[in-house]
Amino acid sequence: MSEQARYPCYHQRLQEVEGEEEEEEEEEEEEEEEEEEEEEEEEEEEEENTCSYYSNKNSDQEASQALTIMGAMFSIIAVVLACVHLSLIVFRRYVKALPIVAFICSVLSSLSIILGVIVWVGTSHDDYTDVSGDYELGWSFIASAVGGGLVAISAVLFLLGKD
Known part of the structure; x- marks a missing residue:
């Protein structure tokens, strides 16, 4: 008995996820660019306020x-x-x-x-x-x-x- 026949729901979901991953990769690339810009801004702010960053x-x-x-x-x-x-x-x-x-x-x-x-x-x-x-x-x-x-x-x- 093949693995796909044994776990049909798993393989169906796996194919759906693979299709979603391709779409998500494109979205993630756009988000990563935005996050990099935000991180650069945050790093500049952190350099100014390092004491407040480390204070608990x-x-x-x-x-x-x-x-x-x-x-x-x-x-x-x-x-x-x-x-x-x-x-x-x-x-x-x-x-x-x-x-x-x-x-x-x-x-x-x-x-x-x-x-x-x-x-x-x-x-x-x-x-x-x-x-x-x-x-x-x-x-x-x-x-x-x-x-x-x-x-x-x-x-x-x-x-x-x-x-």
Whole structure:
């Protein structure tokens, strides 16, 4: 059985498409000429405004979100390690590396959370000149900064109390 007999609709459609392709090629040539002219004009405009071409208005917000999410992940790891360490102490088994790794994760957590807040405040809100008494900053970011500080304090206390 031939392939054309096996798939008649396919071959019929293939012949139609081949006929359409010839017509489309002529249209595409005309469109390509128009597009080349438009691209040349756009390139001239881009040369004048390269900074606006590469600027991404949401990149600062995305960086802030990424930093705070990384901080949350590091704090989860630190809490899990602290719980494992405390449960091992109950069973009189001591692993010296757990509190140190938990401390490092806590410090990384607090740094990334606070850096996320700084990036958000410093780049997203240029109109804030005095953020010390400004409560329009956003309660979530104030709470994040305080949480980052508390995580750093708890990391130091956990490391000091490991004995």
